[in-house]
Amino acid sequence: MSKLDPTHLGILRLLQEDARMTHKELARRLRKSVSPIFERVKWLEQNGYIKGYTALVDLQKSSNSIISFTHIQMNDHSEEALSAFQKEVVQFDDVRECYYITGNFDFILKIVSPDMKGYNDFLRGQLSKLPNVGSVQSFLVLSEEKRDTSYKI
Amino acid sequence: MSKLDPTHLGILRLLQEDARMTHKELARRLRKSVSPIFERVKWLEQNGYIKGYTALVDLQKSSNSIISFTHIQMNDHSEEALSAFQKEVVQFDDVRECYYITGNFDFILKIVSPDMKGYNDFLRGQLSKLPNVGSVQSFLVLSEEKRDTSYKI
DNA sequence: TTACATTCAGCAAATTTTTCTGTTTTGGGC
DNA sequence: GCCCAAAACAGAAAAATTTGCTGAATGTAA
Numbered sequence: 001m002s003k004l005d006p007t008h009l010g011i012l013r014l015l016q017e018d019a020r021m022t023h024k025e026l027a028r029r030l031r032k033s034v035s036p037i038f039e040r041v042k043w044l045e046q047n048g049y050i051k052g053y054t055a056l057v058d059l060q061k062s063s064n065s066i067i068s069f070t071h072i073q074m075n076d077h078s079e080e081a082l083s084a085f086q087k088e089v090v091q092f093d094d095v096r097e098c099y100y101i102t103g104n105f106d107f108i109l110k111i112v113s114p115d116m117k118g119y120n121d122f123l124r125g126q127l128s129k130l131p132n133v134g135s136v137q138s139f140l141v142l143s144e145e146k147r148d149t150s151y152k153i
Numbered sequence: 154m155s156k157l158d159p160t161h162l163g164i165l166r167l168l169q170e171d172a173r174m175t176h177k178e179l180a181r182r183l184r185k186s187v188s189p190i191f192e193r194v195k196w197l198e199q200n201g202y203i204k205g206y207t208a209l210v211d212l213q214k215s216s217n218s219i220i221s222f223t224h225i226q227m228n229d230h231s232e233e234a235l236s237a238f239q240k241e242v243v244q245f246d247d248v249r250e251c252y253y254i255t256g257n258f259d260f261i262l263k264i265v266s267p268d269m270k271g272y273n274d275f276l277r278g279q280l281s282k283l284p285n286v287g288s289v290q291s292f293l294v295l296s297e298e299k300r301d302t303s304y305k306i
Numbered sequence: 307t308t309a310c311a312t313t314c315a316g317c318a319a320a321t322t323t324t325t326c327t328g329t330t331t332t333g334g335g336c
Numbered sequence: 337g338c339c340c341a342a343a344a345c346a347g348a349a350a351a352a353t354t355t356g357c358t359g360a361a362t363g364t365a366a
Contacts, residue, residue, distance in 0.1 A: 004215065012215060015208035019172045022353060033315045038355070051209040054302050055168035058204055062157065062165060063306040069222075069254065069261055090299040098298040101222065108222055108292060112304055139261060145251040146243040149207050149302055151265055153216045175322060186346045191324070193344095 004049070007032060009153060011040055012049065016150035019053040056149065065112050066119060067141035070127070072107040075134035082106065088130050094122045105137070157202070160185060162306060164193055165202065169303035172206040209302065218265050219272060220294035223280070225260040228287035235259070241283050247275045258290070 004012075010030045014021055027037045044050045059065055074081060082100070089109065090098050097110035113119035119138075127133065157165075163183045167174055180190045197203045212218055227234060235253070242262065243251050250263035266272035272291075280286065 009215075012208065012210050016210060017207070019206035019208045023355095024353065034354085035316080035356090036314055039313090049211055049214055051211055053172035053206065053208050054170070055165065055172045055206050056204040056302070057165050057169060057304055057306065058202055059304050059306070061202055062162075063304070065304060065306070067252075069252070086298050093305065095299065096302070096304070097300045099220075099222070099292075099294045100296045100298060101292040101294055103290070103292045105292065107298075114305070137256070139252075139254040139256045139258065141252045141254055143253045145239050145253060145260075146248065147250045149209070149249070151210055151212050151216070151218060151249070152246065152267070153210065153212070153218070176324095177322065185344095187323085188325090188347080189345055 007036070008040060008044065008049075011037065011044060012153055013150075015041075015050065015053075054149075056147070059112070060144070063114075065114055066116060067144070068111045068113070068119060069139040069141070070109045070111050070123075071105040071137045071139070072109065072127075073104065073134040073136075074106045074132050076132040077106070081132045085130055085132060089127070092122065092126050094118070094126075160189070161193060161197065161202075164190065164197060165306055166303075168194075168203065168206075207302075209300075212265075213297075216267075218267055219269060220297070221262075221264040221266070221272060222292040222294070223262045223264050223276075224258040224290040224292070225262065225280075226257065226287040226289075227259045227285050229285040230259070234285045238283055238285060242280070245275065245279050247271070247279075 007030055011026060014026055014029060023034050023037050023041065026041070027034045030037065041050075059067070072085075074085065085107070086098065086100070089095055089107070094111050094113050095109050096112050097108075099108045100106065101108055111119065111122060113122055123136065123138070127136065160183055164179060167179055167182060176187050176190050176194065179194075180187045183190065194203075212220070225238075227238065238260070239251065239253070242248055242260070247264050247266050248262050249265050250261075252261045253259065254261055264272065264275060266275055276289065276291070280289065
């Protein structure tokens, strides 16, 4: 697995904390010069360890969108049915995240819709149209208490 | 609400797509010169619209960590009990995200632990020690099918 | 030892960031 | 419609960073 040495891991950790940190600052903290840092960052990007960089926007301040964690139970658990569902559902714009999970449900979706009508349209116009969707349970987010997208690695 | 004009929104959209996009490129795409872009980005940061920048790391390639969506039902729904729980739970390192929600449960936590033992330790050593935690239901992530942290705004 | 590959530091050119200055635009009051 | 003040803007220039290159140091295999 790990072709990743401590410098690689350090870069990943630091760029998770602040994706706009300069190479010079990365170099200073990891006690290397700029060029190896530069090359390693490019390597991490090109080899898929870093999938992208994103700004974390305060959704509540910036829009009226609503968030729901929507849980799906399928009524057909064949590989074909699950794959077909995944393939379709991730293409919906309102679906920001999709996880296949253990337990009572099969999938957890994180849905962001412009408002309650938009969410309703998504549920009835898009989600429920997909084949083999059994029960759907919505947990609407009332407040986001913590959201740290970095991983400990 | 919205002190945000189309340029502000454009910046937020573009930086969500790529947090390392240069100010010059932002300016080109938004048909402005560099300086107003520069000032607006700083304004968005200082006024809390942008909460940070982060690199999206491929967790499966970079570590063996496991992810769980852990649902909490409290046995005391007083404001004091809920607030106390929130305040404590968000401080745990394994708790990456915490949402207060509608429905059968009160909170959804996104937990990232180094391995199953770490998750077990978290549940029994940390989470269950908090006051007024009623039932806990874990949904372990088997595969991440989509994860787009940007919001449509 | 020699040849080769890898990693790195240091340098320099190209590019970007950041500050500053002065102009243009916008909106409120008259 | 005109005027003024505040805000937003473009352009230029200095400071800082990015990016590519060169050669030294290190390790490895023959």
